[in-house]
Amino acid sequence: MAVHWQNMSHINRNEGQKFYVTTPIFYPNAKLHMGHAYSATISDIFARYSRLLGKDTYFLTGSDENTEKAVRAAAGAGQQVFPYLDGIIGGFKNLYKRLDISYDQFIRTTDKDNHWPGVEAFWKRMVDSGDIEKRSYEGLYCVGHESFITEKDLVDGKCPDHRETPQRIKEENYFFILSRYADKIRDIIASDAIRIVPTSRKNEILALLKDGLEDVSFSRPADKMTLGIPVPGDNTQKIYVWGDALTNYLTALGFGRKDHALYDRFWPADLHVIGKDILRFHAAIWPGMLLSAGLPLPKNILVHGLITSGGLKMSKTLGNVIDPVRLIDEYGADAVRYFVARHISPFEDGDMTMDSFKEAYNAGLANGIGNLVSRILKLTSDHRVSSDLPSKEDVFADETVQSYAQSFDEFDIQKACNHIWTRIASMDREIQETQPFKLVKSADAASAARGKAILSKLYRELWIVAVLLEPIIPATAATIQGLIRSNKMPSAPLFARK
Ligand code: MSP
Numbered sequence: 001m002a003v004h005w006q007n008m009s010h011i012n013r014n015e016g017q018k019f020y021v022t023t024p025i026f027y028p029n030a031k032l033h034m035g036h037a038y039s040a041t042i043s044d045i046f047a048r049y050s051r052l053l054g055k056d057t058y059f060l061t062g063s064d065e066n067t068e069k070a071v072r073a074a075a076g077a078g079q080q081v082f083p084y085l086d087g088i089i090g091g092f093k094n095l096y097k098r099l100d101i102s103y104d105q106f107i108r109t110t111d112k113d114n115h116w117p118g119v120e121a122f123w124k125r126m127v128d129s130g131d132i133e134k135r136s137y138e139g140l141y142c143v144g145h146e147s148f149i150t151e152k153d154l155v156d157g158k159c160p161d162h163r164e165t166p167q168r169i170k171e172e173n174y175f176f177i178l179s180r181y182a183d184k185i186r187d188i189i190a191s192d193a194i195r196i197v198p199t200s201r202k203n204e205i206l207a208l209l210k211d212g213l214e215d216v217s218f219s220r221p222a223d224k225m226t227l228g229i230p231v232p233g234d235n236t237q238k239i240y241v242w243g244d245a246l247t248n249y250l251t252a253l254g255f256g257r258k259d260h261a262l263y264d265r266f267w268p269a270d271l272h273v274i275g276k277d278i279l280r281f282h283a284a285i286w287p288g289m290l291l292s293a294g295l296p297l298p299k300n301i302l303v304h305g306l307i308t309s310g311g312l313k314m315s316k317t318l319g320n321v322i323d324p325v326r327l328i329d330e331y332g333a334d335a336v337r338y339f340v341a342r343h344i345s346p347f348e349d350g351d352m353t354m355d356s357f358k359e360a361y362n363a364g365l366a367n368g369i370g371n372l373v374s375r376i377l378k379l380t381s382d383h384r385v386s387s388d389l390p391s392k393e394d395v396f397a398d399e400t401v402q403s404y405a406q407s408f409d410e411f412d413i414q415k416a417c418n419h420i421w422t423r424i425a426s427m428d429r430e431i432q433e434t435q436p437f438k439l440v441k442s443a444d445a446a447s448a449a450r451g452k453a454i455l456s457k458l459y460r461e462l463w464i465v466a467v468l469l470e471p472i473i474p475a476t477a478a479t480i481q482g483l484i485r486s487n488k489m490p491s492a493p494l495f496a497r498k
Contacts, residue, residue, distance in 0.1 A: 014053040014054045014055045016056075017053075017055045017056065018055060018056040018057070018058070018265065018266055018270070019046075019047075019050035019055045019056070019057045019058070019270045019271070020057075020058045020060070020253075020266040020267065020268075020269045020270050020271070021043055021046050021047050021050070021057070021058070021059050021060070021269070021270060021271045021272075021273065022043070022059075022060045022061070022249050022269055022271070022272050022273065023039050023040050023043040023060070023061040023062075023103075023273055024039055024064075024273070024274050024275065024278060025061070025062040025063050025064040025107065025109065025245060025248050026062075026063050026064060026092065027063070027064050027067055027069050027070065028063045028064075028065055028070050028073075028085055028088040028089060028092070029067070029069040029070050029072070029073035029088075030073065030088075031088065031091045031092075031095075031323075032091070032092055032095055032324070033314055033321045033322060033323065033324070034307055034309075034314065034321070034322035034323070034324050034327075034352065035275070035306060035307045035314055037095065037099060037324040037336070037340075038304065038307050038340050038344065039273055039274070039275060039304065040061060040096065040099065040101050041099060041101070041336070041337055041340050041341070042273060042302075042304065042340065042341070042346060042413055043059065043061070043101075043271075043273040044059065044099075044100070044101045044102055044103070045337070045341060045413055045471045045472060046271060046273070046408075046411070046413075046471075047059035047102060047103075048102060048470060048471035048474060049408050049470075049471040052392065052467075052470050052471060053396065054392075054393075056265070057104075058104050058105075058253075058262065058265075058266045059102060059103045059104050059105075060103065060104065060105050060107060060248075060249065060252050060253075061096070061101070061103045061105075061106055061107075062105075062106050062107035062108055062109070062248055062252065063085075063088075063089055063092060063106070063107075063108050063109065064109055064241065064245045064248075065085055065108055065109045065110040065227060066109050066110065066225075066227040066228040066229065066238075066240070066241065066244055066245075067146055067227065067241055068143050068146075068225065068226065068227075069143060069144075069146070070084070070085060070088075070227065071226045071227065072143075073088075081226065081227065082110075085108075085110065089106075089108060092106075093106065094325075095324060095325060098324075098325060098328045098333055099324065099328065099333050099336065099337065100333050100334075100337070100474055100475060102474075105252050107248050107251065107252040109244055109245060109248060110227065114251065114252065114257070115247075115248060115251045115252070116229050116251075117251070117256040117257050118247060118250055118251030118254075118255040118256035118257060119229050119239060119243075119244050119247045119251060119256070120229070120232045120256065121255065121256030122247050122250065122251075122255070122256065122289070122293055123231065123232050123239065123243070124232055125292070125293035125294065125295075126176060126289065126292045126293055127232075129292045129293070129294070130177075131176060131177045131180065131292040132174050132175070132176060132177070132218070133174065133175050133177060133215075134172060134173070134174050134175075135172070135173060135174075135175050136170070136171075136172055137169075137170070137171060137172070137173045137175075137217060138168070138169065138170040139168075139169060139217075140154075140166035140167070140168055140169070141166055141167045141168075141169045142159045142161075142162060142164065142166045142167075143162075143164070143167070144159060144161060144162025144164055145159065145161065145162065146240070146241040146242070147216075147241070147242065148169075148217055149166055154166070161277075171220065171221050171224070172221065172237070173217040173218070173219055173220060173237075174217075174218050174219040174231060174234075174237060175215045175216065175217055175218060176215060176216050176217075176218045176243065176285075176288070176289065176292070177215050178213045178214065178215050178216050178284070178285060178288045179212060179213050179214060179215050181213070181287070181288040181291050181292065182209055182212045182213040184291055185209060185213070185283075185284060185287050185288055185291070186206065186209040186210075188287055188297065189202060189205055189206060189209070189283060189287075190206060193297060194283070194287060194297050194298060194299065194300070194301060195299065195300045195301070196283055196300075196301050196303065197300060197301070197302050197303065197347070197410070197411050198303070198347040200347075201276065201279055201283075201303040204279065205279060205280070205283040205284060208280065208284070209284065213284055213288070216242070216285060217240075218239060218240065218242070218243035219231050219237040219238060219239050219240060219243070220237065220238060220240045221236065221237060221238075222235060222236055222237055222238045225238045225240060228240055228244065229244055242281055242285060243289075246281065246282070246285065246286045246289060247289075249269055249272070249298075250263065250267060250295070253265075253266055253267055255267070267295070267296060268295075268296040268297060268298050268299060269298040269299065270298075270299050270300060271298075271299070271300045271301075271302060271411075272298050272300070272301045272302070273302050273304065274301060274302070274303055274304070275303070275304055275305070275306060276303050276304065276305055276306065277306070279301075279303050282301055283301060283303075286298075300411070302346065302411045303347075304346050304347065305344075305345065305346075305347065305348045305349035305350060306349050307322075307340075307344060307349070307350055307351070307352055308349055308350070308351050308352075309321070309322055309351065309352055309353055310351070310353050311351060322352060322354075324336055327357065331357075331361055331498070332475075332495075333475065334365075334473035334474075334475055334476045335357075335361050335365060335495070337472060337473050337474075338360070338361075338364060338365055338417075338472065338473055339352070339357055339360050339361070340352075341413050341414065341416075341417050341472045342360070342364060342414060342417035342418070342421070342472075343356070343360050343414075344414070345414050346411060346412060346413050346414060347412075358498055361495065361498060362497055362498060364421060365494075365495035366493070366495040366496065366497040366498070367497070368421060368424055369421075369424055369465070369469070369476070369480075369494070369495075370493050370494040370495035371493075372424055372427060372428060372462070373462065373480055373483065373489075373490060373494055374489055374490060374493060374494075375431060376427070376431075376455070376458050376459060376462050377462075377483055377484070377487065377488060377489035377490070378489040379436065379437055379440070379455050379458075380455050380456075380458075380459045380487055381487050381488055381489055383440050383451075383452065383455065384487075385440075385452050385455040385456050385459065386456065386459055386487050387456040387457070387459050387460040388460070389460065389463045389484070389485070390460070390463070390464070392467055395463075395464050395467045395468070398464065401464070401468070403415075403419055404416050404419040404420070404468055407419060413472075416468075416472075417472060419468070420465060420468050420469060420472070423461070423464070423465055423468075424465060427458060427461055427462070427465075430454070430458065431458070434454050436451040436452075436454040436455050436458070437451075438451070439451025439454065440452055440455065459484065459487075462480070462484060463481070463484050465480075466480040466481045466484060467481070476494060476495075479494065480494070
């Protein structure tokens with residue numbers, strides 16, 4: 001592979017740029033499964049990539065706690081709500097630690113000091129814009145969705161997603177007059193002022209916007225909600241899930257609080273990572289809320305698909321839920337990260353089974369990068385061959401790396417991985433074809449020198465791969481970089497064959 005170094009090591013091309021990335025905040029009604037871990041892992045990959053480029057990066061995640069789902073789950077577990085929530089959140093954080101999720105902050109919507117002031121300030125802005133109105137409302141409420149649903153959504157009288165009969169509710173609610181903003185939101189999305197990736201999801205939301213938008217209920221009677229933030233000025237009502245939850249992206253940064261330095265530094269979000277099931281909330285309601293409050297809009301929304309297992313949606317009843325902690329115990333965090341990054345498209349649904357996981361692990365990690373590292377470093381350490389190692393800035397100035405960087409600009413993590421594994425395959429091929437292990441032992445000085453030159457080039461190429469791997473499999477990337485620097489082969493395979 002031709003390498004064209006440009007002398008740019010003194011320039012950090014991303015200095016002064018910032019990147020704010022968020023995950024959805026997760027409902028704490030059960031421990032996180034592989035689907036949730038997917039959202040968190042790809043968000044982490046974007047955060048790490050941005051740090052690798054030298055950008056000022058902030059990565060937010062958290063939990064969406066003011067929900068009756070959590071209250072029900074606590075009751076089911078025979079626990080009080082708050083101790084139950086603390087236990088569940090402890091589990092979330094444990095998973096994050098095990099998966100190397102490098103978040104800067106974990107926001108909890110039950111956090112009265114950090115979250116509530118911002119929600120209240122935001123609500124007041126919407127009131128000041130004349131966009132909040134009290135109405136009497138009758139509708140069908142699905143607790144699974146934490147939202148009202150319409151008669152036409154039902155299948156056999158039940159919510160098809162949650163297989164529950166919705167509650168018929170007649171009550172007073174504060175409504176957000178979202179309908180006013182439908183045209184503006186359509187223009188914003190059509191013009192990519194908020195860029196929705198992939199285009200198929202952009203089109204989906206544009207189709208929905210064609211018929212305008214309905215106003216949405218943003219509060220419920222306080223006596224019907226165990227948790228939740230009282231409506232400012234009317235404590236007979238509480239703000240419910242979406243009006244409260246979406247605001248987390250601002251409140252975590254200090255919006256509505258005295259210390260809003262993070263807000264000033266990082267808002268608007270550069271990237272909201274979400275699953276396709278919450279597209280409407282993020283691409284219609286959230287922009288509407290921000291327009292109403294007169295605040296800047298997020299720049300990009302990446303809408304990923306859902307992970308299925310054996311072709312079916314993961315569900316407890318089907319017994320096909322994959323527990324990420326179990327996988328990490330058996331294969332390590334980087335194996336899980338590798339699988340979701342390389343073998344699940346960020347734009348479509350993707351399938352995962354224990355068998356497909358193992359196969360991918362053996363092919364890409366044990367026989368792929370793991371084997372290559374041992375092979376190259378065995379030769380370079382035995383024959384004392386090395387090379388100057390380019391700085392990270394120089395790696396990104398290399399024109400062969402541009403397609404990797406471009407894949408990230410398109411949020412296509414899978415394509416970025418394919419770039420790396422294409423490099424790995426071509427290095428394997430080069431070893432196969434040029435046989436440097438024979439050349440270096442040759443009695444002919446010219447051949448031996450040629451062997452050393454090939455090894456030196458492979459050594460430097462391996463370094464580039466180890467840099468590009470940083471966002472995807474950070475622990476392994478650090479190990480490989482350390483081995484290269486000390487020119488030592490690993491004492492045990494990086495990924496034992498399974
Ligand atoms: N609390 C809301 C989000 C509020 S954001 C302001 C919520 N929570 S959730 O826990 O139900 O889901 C969180 C995320 O996990 C969503 O993006 C959802 O798409 C994702 N996933 C849940 N199951 C999934 C799969 N099986 N596969 C991939 N992602 C999945 O919605």
